[in-house]
Amino acid sequence: MNQSDIHPKITPIYQTSVFKFEDLDAVQQYFDEPGSRYMYSRQGNPNSDELANAVSRWEGGVGAVATGSGMAAIFAALLTYCQAGDHVLCSADIYGGSAALLNTELSRLGITVSYVPFDELYDLKPYIQNTTKLLLCETMSNPLLRVVDLRRIAGECQQHGLKLVVDNTFSTPVLTRPLAYGADLVLHSVTKYLAGHSDVTAGVVVARVAEDAARLSQIGTVFGLTLSPMESWLSVRGLKTMRLRVAAHSDNAWLVAEFLDEHPAVEAVYYPGLPTHPQHGLALAQGGGRFGGMLSFRLPDDAAAVNAFMRRSQRFPFAPSLAGVDSSCSHPLYTSHRALTDAQRAELGITVGLVRLSVGIEPVEELLADLAQALDFSSQ
Missing domain, CATH: 3.40.640.10 (Type I PLP-dependent aspartate aminotransferase-like (Major domain))
Known part of the structure; x- marks a missing residue:
């Protein structure tokens, strides 16, 4: 031919x-x-x-x-x-x-x-x-x-x-x-x-x-x-699948953020989709009604608590990157923001208790169930 x-x-x-x-x-x-x-x-x-x-x-x-x-x-x-x-x-x-x-x-x-x-x-x-x-x-x-x-x-x-x-x-x-x-x-x-x-x-x-x-x-x-x-x-x-994936990431992350925002073990949640986020209205306008698949949340500033969460979670493995179809978690202080000075990290609030989640496109009920058991420190 x-x-x-x-x-x-x-x-x-x-x-x-x-x-x-x-x-x-x-x-x-x-x-x-x-x-x-x-x-x-x-x-x-x-x-x-x-x-x-x-x-x-x-x-x-x-x-x-x-x-x-x-x-x-x-x-x-x-x-x-x-x-x-x-x-x-x-x-x-x-x-x-x-x-x-x-x-x-x-x-x-x-x-x-x-x-x-x-x-x-x-x-x-x-x-x-x-x-x-x-x-x-x-x-x-x-x-x-x-x-x-x-x-x-x-x-x-x-x-x-x-x-x-x-x-x-x-x-x-x-x-x-x-x-x-x-x-x-x-x-x-x-x-x-x-x-x-x-x-x-x-x-x-x-x-x-x-x-x-x-x-x-x-x-x-x-x-x-x-x-x-x-x-x-x-x-x-x-x-070629980005439009579909980003929609699924966003939908899942919004539900995960709501769950974490109500969990007693979580001190704060950083997600633009939450009405309490300082730039929620801006994010709503610039994002066309979606807020992406990334969020961070704060545990007590205790490495043992962070380690316990990471060890227990099965659906959010500690993998220092983001945005794959599979969910993961990361730790800015130890990985992505390690190169910042102590003063920069302190000013931004990047402490040992801050955990970043990349929410994937798995069935969201599986992600929520995993987070619930991973954050159940009383059973540890």
């Missing part, structure tokens, strides 16, 4: 590092007509491009780059606007890995950072320096699920000539699309909800304007951040 007669419904995996050219004219076409063909997978591959284009459509962007991890996505986003001597603002409520990148590695490149408390994000003037280029924040913060008013923060950034970079991992474009509110770049750890099955490590950054998209592509190529064909293919497959 002639290969031109093969029309697969699903894009094949182009597991190749390099592509063939017929002659010098074909090579020249590659350079003269960007996007017309492929040469080397670090510079582009049909699978990684398919993923980038799919997420760009979801987010309403003009272009994107798929990267080898969520951390690579954050790095690419920051370098799109920053160079040595520049200054970055970052929400104090931020993923610990983001803080580690800003505090350690970017400082070695001459890029400095200041952290803005959540309640002061809408008045950035006291924190802005002459070299400040951008603000980095999360749609829903990790791990306390504080919700940023994207339209308001975008207006504040525009007033001061700053770029707005939003990590939309917790929310996903199913719930919220930050570019529509005025963000300049939106990024994801594809590892989480976009791929959705805990079998991929990947990231993506989406741009609102073509100039930034081109810069992202250059950074991805030069720094070698491009995602592999196999990981890209798996991520695209995951994207």
